[in-house]
Amino acid sequence: ANKKKTSISVLECKAALSREEVVRWKQYFDKASFKLDVDKIGRQDLANIENDERIVQEGNIYVVLDGEEIVVDYEKVHTVVALRQEIRIQKKIEVAKQKLVYNGVELKDHADDNRRKNLAEYGIRANSHIQLIVATEEKTIKDLVFEFEWGFPNDQTIDYLDGTCFLYTGNKFWRKYDCQSPWYPSTPNTRHSGDVIDRANRRGHQRITSNLDELPENVTHLYFILSARNSPSIGCYKIPRFSVIDEEHPDKNLCRYELSNVSHSKAVIMCCVARTGTKWKVYVVGTESAGNAKDYGPIKQKIQTMDGLF
Template identity: 45%
Template sequence: MKCVQCKQEKLSKEFPPSTITERCQHISSYCLRCLIAQLKDQNKTQRKCPECPAILTPQEVKALELAWDKAPFKIDVNSIGKIQPIIPDNGNITTGEFHVVMLNGQKTTLSLEENKTIIALRSNIFKKLQVNQAKQKLIYNGVELQDTVDRRPGNLSDYKIGPGCHVQLIVVLYNITRAEALKSLVFDLHWGYPANGSQDYLDGSCLLYAGDTFWRKYDYASVYYPSFPHMKHSGDMMDNAKKEGHQRIAAKLDQLPQDVTQLYFVLSSWKSPTIGHFKTPSFKLYDEAQPDKELCTYTIQQAANSQAVILCCVSRAGEGMWQVIQVGKFSAGNANDYDPIEISIGECALHG
């Protein structure tokens, strides 16, 4: 997403996570750095939003300044593993700290002393992040870390992981094998209108990629392509009497072209500035033949302060095989402006 002030492309996390004041009806187009600079240049007795007439209270200004002071180090996921540590002649680094980074940008710091083997690393990730070992896919320098190497326990030193290195953690929620023959994948979304009762849309979108290249999307406007009948979006199904909305996406995985490697499922707010404005939003991702078996679980309330969230990715893992991967990455953008969402997907670096 490009900041309107400095004109630079920024990560979504470099922008305020929600409206800068309750009186704003828009997501900030100023990155946090530029916003703080703008506020500092204003009269301290009456600071206002640089994009609308809304006046900020001293408490709101202080909250923004605190958010800037505590802004986490921005991790470039695309460069994970590309900066190599200095390795001693014996190939072993036993002291120092390294980092495990999830697709949503969450970073956990671990010590090399306590994680000499890949098995120990998986165990400590479970203790710190509660991610089951069987669901952990660990990537460093483009290579997946293996529990065994040459018929012995795999070590971090086998992959030249040393102090300051970043290991990517991909959470595989579900493996779809050829034997399961999952044919029809369904994304089912429900939501209640915002508290003011006005009709609004919580959009469910599916963005298809061929490697790192965007291929096409399915949303309320792009519901069906006659030349590609294997996916369909229901469009908006609104019940004004109950003040509820519903959308559904169906995809026949076994009919998708081999070029399609990822399906990203995204939630975004249409009119309201954030997802948190909607009442009781819920979704299910499931096999149409087994509707009670959910393939992805995510608490939407985690994204209450975000305009959009990339929920998960269904990624091709081989001929007839797929993996459902947890993402949970917040983003700006919506079904009227996918550019920030595509940038956020690119930051995941999850290409087939």
């Protein structure tokens, strides 16, 4: 078959320019706002890149523990090992008890080839925030007690600070203990007291107890949570106090935490008690969260991001 050929004609301007007109057009283009100085652009882009790198490398990083920020000079601390030492110096927390988490990933001291890992390998730059979780040594804990009290808000209403215990089997939520679910027949040695109210002194009290030896073997984690029931934040309650103890050693608080540092939060995941064989390890978590005892969804989602940390 014969193929038709398509021809395109281009119109040309055959007008001749005088020397004067050529000079005038050249001057016009030299002054044009859209003219690009390629060499200048290249130099400017390089300067911007160098400036961005300098911004990334200068400044502080912030290690967050129970709502408090530990300030570390990023220019002086480049490795995970060096960061742990700086935390030890500033907060007197033993290196072996430090668990550092950034964007849901636990920071490791060394790579597979045994070299020290740099913070930059985790995407950590100046102004980054790193979560610090403090672990106790493994303990044989029999009777665990999570106890707390609070004062009513200033607006004269009776309001409640809720304590909740979530039980997990691996990374699966199993059951909760709170004012609505204080006790289960299958685990009678774990229970929630419910609200104990002192109206005369305008204070409330709750207590969660658990005989850890009596828990099913597939229960691996207990998460303890505080949340504001009706008030917008934990800071609305007067002088809240709490403790996590082994009843055999009531003088030793296993989870120290300054609630004043998270006063703006609706809820805080206080600590995690994790099974390690026949013993248990307590981790001070201090992670803020949305949600409360009326809606545990956001808290469960936050715990899901901690999968594998404990």
